[in-house]
Amino acid sequence: MEEIKDVVLNYVIEEYLEEDDEEITYDTPLISGGIVDSFSMVSLKRFLENKYSISIPDEKATPEAFDSVNKIVTLVREFAG
Amino acid sequence: MSNIGAYNERIREFDWSIAEKELDYSEGNILNIGWYCSDRICLQGKGDRVALFWEGFGGNEKQFTFNDIRVASNTIGAFLRNLGIKEGDRVCLFMDRIPELYLSFLGVLKIGAIVQPLFSAFGDESLHVRLENAQTRAIITQRKHLSKVRKILDLLPWLEHIIVVDYDNRKPLQKNEVAFSLEDAEPVDQCEIFPTKSESPSVLHYTSGTTGQPKGVKHVHYSLISQYLTTKWVLDLMEDDIYWCTADPGWVTGTSYGIIGPWSMGITQAVLDTGFSAEAWYRFIEKYNISVWYSAPTAIRSLMKAGDDLVKRFDLSSLRHLASVGEPLNAEAVLWSEKVFNIPFLDSYWQTETGSIMITNFPGMKIKPGSMGKVFPGITGTVVDPKTFEPFTEPGKVGLIAFKPGWPAMMRTYWNNDEMFRKKFKKGWYLPGDRASLDSDGYFWFIGRDDDVINTGGHLVSPFEVESALLEHEAVSESAVVAKPDNVNMEVVKAFVTLKPGYEPNNELELKIMNFIRKKLSPLAMPQEIEYMETLPKTRSGKIMRRILHAKEWGEEIGDTSTLEEDE
Numbered sequence: 001m002e003e004i005k006d007v008v009l010n011y012v013i014e015e016y017l018e019e020d021d022e023e024i025t026y027d028t029p030l031i032s033g034g035i036v037d038s039f040s041m042v043s044l045k046r047f048l049e050n051k052y053s054i055s056i057p058d059e060k061a062t063p064e065a066f067d068s069v070n071k072i073v074t075l076v077r078e079f080a081g
Numbered sequence: 082m083s084n085i086g087a088y089n090e091r092i093r094e095f096d097w098s099i100a101e102k103e104l105d106y107s108e109g110n111i112l113n114i115g116w117y118c119s120d121r122i123c124l125q126g127k128g129d130r131v132a133l134f135w136e137g138f139g140g141n142e143k144q145f146t147f148n149d150i151r152v153a154s155n156t157i158g159a160f161l162r163n164l165g166i167k168e169g170d171r172v173c174l175f176m177d178r179i180p181e182l183y184l185s186f187l188g189v190l191k192i193g194a195i196v197q198p199l200f201s202a203f204g205d206e207s208l209h210v211r212l213e214n215a216q217t218r219a220i221i222t223q224r225k226h227l228s229k230v231r232k233i234l235d236l237l238p239w240l241e242h243i244i245v246v247d248y249d250n251r252k253p254l255q256k257n258e259v260a261f262s263l264e265d266a267e268p269v270d271q272c273e274i275f276p277t278k279s280e281s282p283s284v285l286h287y288t289s290g291t292t293g294q295p296k297g298v299k300h301v302h303y304s305l306i307s308q309y310l311t312t313k314w315v316l317d318l319m320e321d322d323i324y325w326c327t328a329d330p331g332w333v334t335g336t337s338y339g340i341i342g343p344w345s346m347g348i349t350q351a352v353l354d355t356g357f358s359a360e361a362w363y364r365f366i367e368k369y370n371i372s373v374w375y376s377a378p379t380a381i382r383s384l385m386k387a388g389d390d391l392v393k394r395f396d397l398s399s400l401r402h403l404a405s406v407g408e409p410l411n412a413e414a415v416l417w418s419e420k421v422f423n424i425p426f427l428d429s430y431w432q433t434e435t436g437s438i439m440i441t442n443f444p445g446m447k448i449k450p451g452s453m454g455k456v457f458p459g460i461t462g463t464v465v466d467p468k469t470f471e472p473f474t475e476p477g478k479v480g481l482i483a484f485k486p487g488w489p490a491m492m493r494t495y496w497n498n499d500e501m502f503r504k505k506f507k508k509g510w511y512l513p514g515d516r517a518s519l520d521s522d523g524y525f526w527f528i529g530r531d532d533d534v535i536n537t538g539g540h541l542v543s544p545f546e547v548e549s550a551l552l553e554h555e556a557v558s559e560s561a562v563v564a565k566p567d568n569v570n571m572e573v574v575k576a577f578v579t580l581k582p583g584y585e586p587n588n589e590l591e592l593k594i595m596n597f598i599r600k601k602l603s604p605l606a607m608p609q610e611i612e613y614m615e616t617l618p619k620t621r622s623g624k625i626m627r628r629i630l631h632a633k634e635w636g637e638e639i640g641d642t643s644t645l646e647e648d649e
Contacts, residue, residue, distance in 0.1 A: 015596060018225040018226060018228070018229075022225070029138075029356075030356075031356045031357065031358060032355050032356045032357070032358040032361050033138050033139075033355065033356060034138060034177065034354070034355055034356040035356075036356070037202060037356060037357075037604050038356075038357055038383070038538075039537075039538070039599075039604035039605055039607060039609075040599060040604040040607070042595075042607070042609045043592060043595045043596055043599060043607060046588075046591070046592050046595065047592055049588075050588045050589060050592060059386075062386070062387070063356070063357055063358050063359075063383075064358060064359075064360070064387075067358070
């Protein structure tokens with residue numbers, strides 16, 4: 001799962017960070033930390049679904065479940081079976 | 082007892098001079114919102130009262146008294162004046178909800194310049210069209226948003242000053258950039274307030290329409306009169322309240338009721354500058370003893386989604402009045418809030434152009450869940466026939482919401498676009514562009530927009546703007562954008578595209594296009610779904626027929642297709 005962690009982290013850095021020298025970790029709050037807003041969360045969800053060939057139900061795609069790279073990995077793991 | 086008291090009596094005896102008297106304003110006097118929201122409160126002996134409790138990421142907290150905001154706004158105003166900013170110049174505020182945003186708002190107004198607040202999540206293209214239209218002279222921003230400004234600077238010959246409020250010396254400043262730190266600046270205790278009058282321009286908010294570029298809605302300092310009184314009577318703010326308006330000042334609610342309304346009354350407000358999380362919001366209410374809470378249906382529905390059990394983990398007993406704005410508040414949300422908070426969210430209706438609340442459910446009034454409520458005293462509002470623009474004589478008929486112009490916060494024009502402004506009036510009525518019905522008790526019931534503008538999470542998105550941006554993507558040949566129903570945001574953006582030769586319709590490309598729009602325009606404008614088409618439905622003259630695609634999304638009858646060139 002280490003690989004998923006890094007894939008998600010790199011994607012977040014590349015797509016959502018506004019300042020190029022901002023640093024984030026696996027536990028940095030993404031939604032509650034204002035890095036990814038609730039509208040942008042849809043594109044992050046879509047990325048995960050495409051990348052890991054999974055389908056995340058809307059009721060599971062909550063701001064809490066997407067609030068850090070580690071939490072996202074847990075979510076992906078749940079649906080990747 | 083609520084501030085408004087008996088609604089019917091207020092209607093009978095109403096005159097805007099009620100607000101003028103309470104604000105010690107007489108016609109012809111100097112009227113400056115920046116002064117009213119800070120200096121005047123201090124002169125009333127409330128300088129030591131907290132004006133702003135602020136909390137940001139990582140639990141970072143700040144607190145400002147009314148005297149603090151008076152001095153800070155003086156300091157910002159003086160800094161701008163030293164740069165050469167003068168009355169009538171447009172100064173854009175492009176910041177997250179940090180204290181400098183609120184304090185700069187007052188500082189810009191104090192020197193007679195015009196505030197142009199813009200949502201900080203806007204991408205470079207959205208920023209560009211708005212700064213270009215306003216010929217903005219200065220922008221106040223943060224390091225994290227600098228890259229977007231730098232990208233478009235060469236396209237904006239009027240933009241002389243880029244003021245960075247959190248410069249940390251790590252990287253050199255570039256062309257036109259200057260650092261300003263409120264903490265390090267010499268406090269300016271006395272600032273000469275520019276003698277703005279009632280009709281002096283104050284705030285320039287941008288709003289989206291169906292066609293053309295976004296329009297700058299020009300407001301004047303006299304808007305204070307109705308913003309003050311609606312805050313007092315609708316939001317029912319009282320001396321000891323702690324008020325929380327969850328709207329971002331990049332949008333009109335965040336300035337009319339997130340700055341001007343509460344501070345002109347000398348009320349303490351709290352601001353949370355973090356992303357949304359139900360738990361964080363409840364914790365914030367508990368921590369700051371929020372008593373009056375003004376939010377939006379999208380947020381309320383997101384809280385509903387987080388469940389009732391979460392609410393029970395917090396002591397929210399400080400809440401005494403809840404109000405909502407941005408899109409229609411569904412009956413379920415009203416009933417849910419009554420169940421979990423023991424008080425219902427009361428819906429209110431207004432828009433950027435009206436500047437202040439027009440229709441609402443007042444404290445103490447009988448609530449009909451799902452209704453927008455009744456007109457504010459002093460407002461003449463009705464529903465007119467969409468063809469004749471005459472008011473319906475029978476209740477219950479669906480038509481266009483219409484107001485008689487003349488209330489204080491009414492926009493004065495669209496910036497550099499008087500023609501578009503005039504088109505908003507028919508037979509002496511101002512038409513906000515929404516459809517509704519009016520029942521026999523005088524309650525309005527919202528039906529929907531009368532145009533193609535998409536209301537997503539309470540924010541208006543122009544399909545034209547998104548379609549134009551889509552065409553700039555290398556793979557897109559044609560595009561059409563419509564609203565798609567959504568349980569939380571009411572509507573979201575959906576795009577239909579045809580691709581250029583050589584591009585394959587697949588999920589990867591869909592995500593690339595979504596992210597392209599998110600960065601170029603804003604996360605709100607990003608299509609949450611993209612459907613690939615072989616051809617788009619068009620009229621014989623080649624105009625794309627959005628209404629067919631809209632009808633498809635909403636499961637409606639397609640209607641007359643006789644002018645179609647080709648169907649799907």
